[in-house]
Amino acid sequence: MKLxxxxxxxxxxxxxxxxxxxxxxxxxxxxALLYLSPEPLHAEEIAETLSVARSNVSTSxxxxxSWGLIRVSHRMGDRRDHFESLKNLWEMFSVxxxxxxxxxxxxxxxxxxxxxxxxxxxxxxxxxxxQRISDVREFMETISTYYDQMRQVPSPTLIKLIKLGSKVTxxxxxx
Amino acid sequence: MKLxxxxxxxxxxxxxxxxxxxxxxxxxxxxALLYLSPEPLHAEEIAETLSVARSNVSTSxxxxxSWGLIRVSHRMGDRRDHFESLKNLWEMFSVxxxxxxxxxxxxxxxxxxxxxxxxxxxxxxxxxxxQRISDVREFMETISTYYDQMRQVPSPTLIKLIKLGSKVTxxxxxx
DNA sequence: CATTCTTTTCAGTCAATACTGAAAATATTG
DNA sequence: CAATATTTTCAGTATTGACTGAAAAGAATG
Numbered sequence: 001m002k003l004x005x006x007x008x009x010x011x012x013x014x015x016x017x018x019x020x021x022x023x024x025x026x027x028x029x030x031x032a033l034l035y036l037s038p039e040p041l042h043a044e045e046i047a048e049t050l051s052v053a054r055s056n057v058s059t060s061x062x063x064x065x066s067w068g069l070i071r072v073s074h075r076m077g078d079r080r081d082h083f084e085s086l087k088n089l090w091e092m093f094s095v096x097x098x099x100x101x102x103x104x105x106x107x108x109x110x111x112x113x114x115x116x117x118x119x120x121x122x123x124x125x126x127x128x129x130x131q132r133i134s135d136v137r138e139f140m141e142t143i144s145t146y147y148d149q150m151r152q153v154p155s156p157t158l159i160k161l162i163k164l165g166s167k168v169t170x171x172x173x174x175x
Numbered sequence: 176m177k178l179x180x181x182x183x184x185x186x187x188x189x190x191x192x193x194x195x196x197x198x199x200x201x202x203x204x205x206x207a208l209l210y211l212s213p214e215p216l217h218a219e220e221i222a223e224t225l226s227v228a229r230s231n232v233s234t235s236x237x238x239x240x241s242w243g244l245i246r247v248s249h250r251m252g253d254r255r256d257h258f259e260s261l262k263n264l265w266e267m268f269s270v271x272x273x274x275x276x277x278x279x280x281x282x283x284x285x286x287x288x289x290x291x292x293x294x295x296x297x298x299x300x301x302x303x304x305x306q307r308i309s310d311v312r313e314f315m316e317t318i319s320t321y322y323d324q325m326r327q328v329p330s331p332t333l334i335k336l337i338k339l340g341s342k343v344t345x346x347x348x349x350x
Numbered sequence: 351c352a353t354t355c356t357t358t359t360c361a362g363t364c365a366a367t368a369c370t371g372a373a374a375a376t377a378t379t380g
Numbered sequence: 381c382a383a384t385a386t387t388t389t390c391a392g393t394a395t396t397g398a399c400t401g402a403a404a405a406g407a408a409t410g
Contacts, residue, residue: 035311055357079407129211234389
């Protein structure tokens, strides 16, 4: 696929940001490319367009699929897998939130619960410190619910609610 | 500072997760240590407790300060800087949200606006693709407002609102 | 079932980033 | 201002993770 300068700029930037968002450059670039592309692309074409190894595309595609951000599709008379990105941005956001929670929050909650459990028959650790750990556990559980809610509530509605909420609390006097 | 097994577990895990959250291991470990510690610690003590180089602590401390997550304090008759972490988790969350926005969202918005601008006198890029870029720009602006709101609304209130919101929309019939 | 097409795997290389230790800079004390 | 304490910088090294190319595995075709 031929990239115009604007498309290049978009894709390269997405790649750079990807590293900050916790995915590697190629994965983010492929995602950007598929998001922009009007038609599904096959791996070979992706590799050529982005000048990366075919094998690298294969791995990155797997990664994007594990996030649920891209889908396979096929064309008549063409055996190759073609890939297309979700195009709905709210859906994309929801998928990413869920996955981030699963990768970033859930394992920590598990660890925190384990710490609390061990804490019950440990005389070494000061109560104060155990309390801090419990605070974090409680906090992360709340955040976790939060993530779920953000995905479930139809999102434009959610935005309105939040804006409304901030007005309400402003009115009631900031606390 | 002597670490009990529970504290070790907590700190080591935090360090591992840090890498997923976009900060390096040492930075995350120091933050965890300071969060747990009942008193402010000086750099030397941090280095010993975590078995890392003194210089590494220096760099990491700077990083944590740039996030606004730790503060310097002093003790009578001790020239060394001591450091303590924010202890209020909502405040910590708010600080992190703001910084993430600044680092992850703002630069992308700048790039997207630049793409739109260039797009206005570019006949090469199909309209459809330009539209996609504009969609992302609009979306990220919304998300950005969203971040701001989340920080401004007193957070326990926010949670209630969101939970309430999801009930309301459920009642009105999911859309 | 041999051939061709396509995808995946993997050992080795490369690049980015974290970390160390020593030296330099800065600050405090008498 | 010399001596000491403390922090920062930085060149070099180590570690981690990304990427490549070649080979293997898997699928479809005639």
